[in-house]
Amino acid sequence: MDRIRLIRGPSGNGFLNHPKSYKDPGNLVPASSGWITNLATLPAASIMNREEAMRRIETLLSHVWMVRAFLKHSEEAEEDEALQDIHRTLYDYHLAIGAAWREQKADEYLLLARKKFSKLRQASEEFSRLQPEISSHTNFQMAAASLAVAVAEIGQILDHLGPPAQP
Numbered sequence: 001m002d003r004i005r006l007i008r009g010p011s012g013n014g015f016l017n018h019p020k021s022y023k024d025p026g027n028l029v030p031a032s033s034g035w036i037t038n039l040a041t042l043p044a045a046s047i048m049n050r051e052e053a054m055r056r057i058e059t060l061l062s063h064v065w066m067v068r069a070f071l072k073h074s075e076e077a078e079e080d081e082a083l084q085d086i087h088r089t090l091y092d093y094h095l096a097i098g099a100a101w102r103e104q105k106a107d108e109y110l111l112l113a114r115k116k117f118s119k120l121r122q123a124s125e126e127f128s129r130l131q132p133e134i135s136s137h138t139n140f141q142m143a144a145a146s147l148a149v150a151v152a153e154i155g156q157i158l159d160h161l162g163p164p165a166q167p
Contacts, residue, residue, distance in 0.1 A: 050106040053157050057113055058101055063150040064090055064120075067143045071127075076134050082126065083134060089123035090147075092116075114158050124151040 048056065068090035077083045096116045100109035124147045131144040 048157065048161070050110060050161070051104075053161055054101070054104075054106040054109045054113075057109075057154050057157055060150040060154050061094060063146050065094060067127075067147045067150075068094075070139065070143050076140075080130075080134065082130055086123045086127050086130075089119055093120045110158070110161060113154070117155060117158055121151055121155060124148055 068087045071077050071083055071087040071090075074083075077087060093116050097109050097112045100106075100112055128144050128148055131140050134140060
């Protein structure tokens with residue numbers, strides 16, 4: 001059975017305070033458990049061509065979009081300006097690269113994805129920081145985890161591709 005190591009979750013003591021077997025970040029869990037927890041186990045971005053990288057990032061952004069929708073429609077966002085800023089930033093990232101995706105222009109898509117990535121990463125980090133203050137509900141914990149994993153893999157793909165070609 002393949003085994004992978006857990007990375008630290010937003011709480012800092014393992015992946016989102018799962019039951020005792022998950023609390024230790026060095027604890028080994030079966031890879032078949034369904035938890036994507038170590039980016040080193042993901043397909044190597046360095047062997048992707050630019051079109052494959054664009055498609056993988058777009059797939060990861062479907063997770064980002066669901067987190068955005070969850071946050072936008074949550075009661076907590078009605079009262080929290082910081083949470084509103086986060087879901088707006090997630091939307092803005094999609095908006096920035098949307099035309100390149102529709103036209104299937106991988107070089108332009110990856111250029112824009114890289115250019116706007118720091119704001120996406122900051123929004124993910126801010127949500128992970130704020131999430132415990134906003135709500136301890138599992139939905140918020142899973143949204144923070146989903147966003148963090150998706151953004152981390154997007155960053156990994158962009159890093160391994162190197163500088164994008166100018167359109």
